[in-house]
Amino acid sequence: MPRRRARGTGAPQRPAPEVSAPVFAALGDETRLWLITALCAGGSQSIAQLTAGTQISRQAVTKHLRVLAEAGLVRDVKVGRERLWEFAPGQLEEARRSLDVIAAQWDYALTRLKRAVEG
Amino acid sequence: MPRRRARGTGAPQRPAPEVSAPVFAALGDETRLWLITALCAGGSQSIAQLTAGTQISRQAVTKHLRVLAEAGLVRDVKVGRERLWEFAPGQLEEARRSLDVIAAQWDYALTRLKRAVEG
DNA sequence: AAAAAATGCAACCATTTGGTTGCCTTTGTC
DNA sequence: GACAAAGGCAACCAAATGGTTGCATTTTTT
Numbered sequence: 001m002p003r004r005r006a007r008g009t010g011a012p013q014r015p016a017p018e019v020s021a022p023v024f025a026a027l028g029d030e031t032r033l034w035l036i037t038a039l040c041a042g043g044s045q046s047i048a049q050l051t052a053g054t055q056i057s058r059q060a061v062t063k064h065l066r067v068l069a070e071a072g073l074v075r076d077v078k079v080g081r082e083r084l085w086e087f088a089p090g091q092l093e094e095a096r097r098s099l100d101v102i103a104a105q106w107d108y109a110l111t112r113l114k115r116a117v118e119g
Numbered sequence: 120m121p122r123r124r125a126r127g128t129g130a131p132q133r134p135a136p137e138v139s140a141p142v143f144a145a146l147g148d149e150t151r152l153w154l155i156t157a158l159c160a161g162g163s164q165s166i167a168q169l170t171a172g173t174q175i176s177r178q179a180v181t182k183h184l185r186v187l188a189e190a191g192l193v194r195d196v197k198v199g200r201e202r203l204w205e206f207a208p209g210q211l212e213e214a215r216r217s218l219d220v221i222a223a224q225w226d227y228a229l230t231r232l233k234r235a236v237e238g
Numbered sequence: 239a240a241a242a243a244a245t246g247c248a249a250c251c252a253t254t255t256g257g258t259t260g261c262c263t264t265t266g267t268c
Numbered sequence: 269g270a271c272a273a274a275g276g277c278a279a280c281c282a283a284a285t286g287g288t289t290g291c292a293t294t295t296t297t298t
Contacts, residue, residue: 020146021146021147021149021152022147023147024143024144024146024147024152025143025144025148027140027147028142028143028146028147029140029285029286030140033140033143037221037224040224040225040228041227042228043228043232046244047244047245048243048244056288057287057288058244058245059246059247059287060286060287060288062246063285063286064286067285080244080294081244081294081296082243082244083244083245087225092221092225095218096215096218099214099215099218102155102156102211103212105156105159106159106206106208109159109161109162113162148255150256165274165275166274166275167274175256175257175258176258177275178258178259178277179256179257179258181275181276182256182257199265199266199274200265200266200274201274201275
């Protein structure tokens, strides 16, 4: 039985584009990035509160929040007559991992290239 | 003169949405994510080569490459009658940092909340 | 009960996006 | 020189996106 390869020397796993793409798409808008950081730093906030921080209409904010929610980046809790939105860290971690995987693939390719040149 | 605050205890810096958003937007498409990983793992490739790996037309691939180039994620070199595209790691690193900053903000907010509850 | 606040729903609009096709130009190759 | 390969340019199209406005609904507050 051949010895197990040491960790980190094989080709890195490919990320699954069909899962990460929607998250990146959701992050790919200035207003939504702003909403994320606002919720992240300021805790749960209502639509009205969030709207107060922007130049756009409440309805526009609502739509952006829906996009973020569908990407799993935020979730909402209804409380009384208002709806509080909060950041959900899961998918952002997933996105981080995706970028890490791409970076690792790149490093791996560079290393291979270097070896090929030297050897 | 007051002693300098120890590293990592202050509120993290906000990311600049206007710089990171276009990069995330460029990453927010399955085909483009695929192109990135293809270039990342397979080195410089021509439009024809890249098109061969997809179901869409050469022109569509060209358009996607242009989007990626405008986000600074790839660059091209003309050689003879073909144009070779290669991955450019800079903006992806920037995107990674952006996500790190958001995650750090979140951690900071959680810590603060925890302290408030305990104290 | 009436008024105000917070939100939902729906229609509408302009622009962008992701894709196509057809044809022209440039560059190798036989 | 003729032909094939690789790519550029431009027009076109349908659908998605980001925004608006108007009005209805649900909860509070007074």
